[in-house]
Amino acid sequence: MDQLQWWRRAARWISPQDVVWLLLFSCLIALNETGEPSEYALLVALATVQILEPKLVLLSTKRGQVSWIMLKLVLSYLLIGYTGGLISSYYWILLLPVVSAGSSLGVLATLAFTLLSYGAYLSFLMFINWSRFEIGPQEIRELALRVIFLAVAGNLTNTLAEALRRQFAKTKAVAEELAEANRHLQQAEEAVRRADRLAALGQLAAGLAHELRNPLGTIRASAEMLSHSVAAENEVAREMAGFIASEVDRSNSLVTRFLDFARPLQLRLAPADLAQVLDRAVAMVEREAAARQITVYKNYSPDIPPLPLDAELMERVFHNLLLNAAQATATGGAITVKARVVDENAEISVIDRGHGIDPALISTIFNPFFTTKPEGVGLGLAIVSKIVEQHGGKIAVESEPGNGSVFRVYLPMVEAVSDSKPND
Numbered sequence: 001m002d003q004l005q006w007w008r009r010a011a012r013w014i015s016p017q018d019v020v021w022l023l024l025f026s027c028l029i030a031l032n033e034t035g036e037p038s039e040y041a042l043l044v045a046l047a048t049v050q051i052l053e054p055k056l057v058l059l060s061t062k063r064g065q066v067s068w069i070m071l072k073l074v075l076s077y078l079l080i081g082y083t084g085g086l087i088s089s090y091y092w093i094l095l096l097p098v099v100s101a102g103s104s105l106g107v108l109a110t111l112a113f114t115l116l117s118y119g120a121y122l123s124f125l126m127f128i129n130w131s132r133f134e135i136g137p138q139e140i141r142e143l144a145l146r147v148i149f150l151a152v153a154g155n156l157t158n159t160l161a162e163a164l165r166r167q168f169a170k171t172k173a174v175a176e177e178l179a180e181a182n183r184h185l186q187q188a189e190e191a192v193r194r195a196d197r198l199a200a201l202g203q204l205a206a207g208l209a210h211e212l213r214n215p216l217g218t219i220r221a222s223a224e225m226l227s228h229s230v231a232a233e234n235e236v237a238r239e240m241a242g243f244i245a246s247e248v249d250r251s252n253s254l255v256t257r258f259l260d261f262a263r264p265l266q267l268r269l270a271p272a273d274l275a276q277v278l279d280r281a282v283a284m285v286e287r288e289a290a291a292r293q294i295t296v297y298k299n300y301s302p303d304i305p306p307l308p309l310d311a312e313l314m315e316r317v318f319h320n321l322l323l324n325a326a327q328a329t330a331t332g333g334a335i336t337v338k339a340r341v342v343d344e345n346a347e348i349s350v351i352d353r354g355h356g357i358d359p360a361l362i363s364t365i366f367n368p369f370f371t372t373k374p375e376g377v378g379l380g381l382a383i384v385s386k387i388v389e390q391h392g393g394k395i396a397v398e399s400e401p402g403n404g405s406v407f408r409v410y411l412p413m414v415e416a417v418s419d420s421k422p423n424d
Contacts, residue, residue, distance in 0.1 A: 018051050026051075042079040049075065050096065065104050069113060073097040077120045085124035091146055094121060098150050100156030110158040118147050182377035190363075212255050220248040267313070267390055271306035274346060275412075278337055281318035285326055292331045296322070301340040308414050313387045319381050321350040321407050328354030328405065341413070345393070348409040365397065 025047035032039055049072055056064075076093040084089055084119075094117045101113035122143070128135075225243035235337040282296055289296055318337075325335045329352045357365065366385040386394045392412050399405035 003264060010241045021047060021051050036082075038082055040078070042082065046072070046075050046079070046093070046096065053100070062105070066109070069097045069100050069105075072100060073113070073116060073120060075122075080121070080264060081124065085127055086121075086143070090174060091121060094150055095153055098154040099157045102154045104163045105158075107158055107162075110154050114151050114154045117150050121147065121150075165355055192413075208343050212251070216248050216252050216255065220252070224249065267310045269308045269310055272309040272311045272314070273298045273306050274307055274339055274348070277309065277311050277314050278318055278339060278348065281315045281322055282317045282337060284315075285322045288323070288337070289326050292326070292329075292330070294326055294329050295334045297334060297336045299336065303341050304339055304346050305413060307346060307411055309391065309411070310387075314391070317384045317387050317409065318348070318350070321409075324380070325350050325352035325354070325405070325407075328356075329353050330354065342410070345410045348411070350407045350409075351404065353404040354407075356401040356403055357397070357405055359399075362397060362399065364393070 013147055025043055029040055032043075041181050049068070056068075073094070077097055079093055080088045080090050087391060098110070098114050098117050102110045105113075148229050223241045223244040226237070227245070254263075278298070278300065282298065286296060322335065322337070329335060333353050337350070338347075338349040338351065385395055388411075390410055393410050395410070397405060397407045398408070
C-alpha cells in the first residue's frame, strides 16, 4: 500500500512531457563531442529548469514567470557562449525562453523577450577578432534568418496561446453561466418544495385552528362562570380560574396566528410611501428598544418612488423583522433600517449587531414552525416571507455568528403606480 501511494505521488509530479524532455536533453548530452563538464552542467540545468516550470507555485504570478524565463535566457546565453558563440550549434536553444514567453505572457512581453534573445545572440559579434575574421553577405543572411526564425516561433506560439486563452475564457464564462443557472434552478426547486410544504401545513393548521376555536371558547366561558360562582374567600379557585382564562387567551392567540398563516392573503394594493410604512413599523418597536437602550437608525434613500403595497401587511413585515432584531441585540446596541434602489427594486435592510444565526440554520429560518426561541412558535418569519412573496418580492438573510444579521427585503417598483387601483 505504501509503495502504491508513493507511485501515485510520483505520478502527480512526473508527466509524459517530463519524460520527453528527459529523452531530448539526454540525447543532447550524448551527442556532446567536447566532453566538457561545464557543457554537461548547463544542459542539465536547462533540463531541470524546463521540467520544474509547471510544478512551482511561485510561477503562478507574472513576476515569477518573467524571472523564470530570464533564468532560461541566461543559461541559454552561457551555453551558446561556452560552445562557440555565433558558430555554436546550440543557437536554437534560445527558442526555450522565446517560446516560454509566447505561451505564458502577452504579445508585448513576447516581443520583449524576442528582442532580448536577439541582443543576446548578436552580442557575440563583440567577441570576434575582426583582424582575423570577416562576415560576408552569406553569413549576414544566415544571422538574419536565425533571429527572424526566433521571432516567427515566438509570435506563432503567442498566437496559439492567445487562442487557447480566449477559448478558456469562453469555456469559463459558459461554466459560470451554467453554475448560475443551476443555482437558480435549485432555488426554484426549493421554492416549489417550500410552497408545497406551506400549502400542506396551511391546510393542517386551518383545520386544527377551526376545530380548536369552539372548545377554547367553551373553556373560556366556563372559566369566567367559575370565577363568578366561587366564593370570594376561595382565592385558590379564583386564581385557578384566572390561569385557565389567561392560558385560553394565549392558545386562542396561537390559533389566530395559525389561521393568519393558513388563510390566503387578500392584498389591497395602493401607492404607498415606503418611508412612512417603515416609520410606523419603527414606532411600534421603539418602546421595547428604548427600554433596553437600543438605538434605531434610519437611512432612507429619497429616490424610492411610491410603491404598490398593502401598507398594513408590509408594516407587519417590517415590525416583525425589527422586533427580531431588537430581541437579538444586546442592551445598549443599535439597529439600522436602510432603504435604497437596487436594480429596479426597493431594497429594505434591517441590520442588527446581535449574536447572529448559525450558518446551518440559514436555509430553514423561513420554514413554518421553526424557531430558536424557547417560547416561539416559528410562524413569524414564515408569514413575513409569505407576505413578501405575495407582493412579488423576495427576502434574503446574511448572518455571521457573533457579528449580527442583515435581513433584506426586495420589492419591485412599478413605473406608473399612481394609476393602480386597490385590489380588494
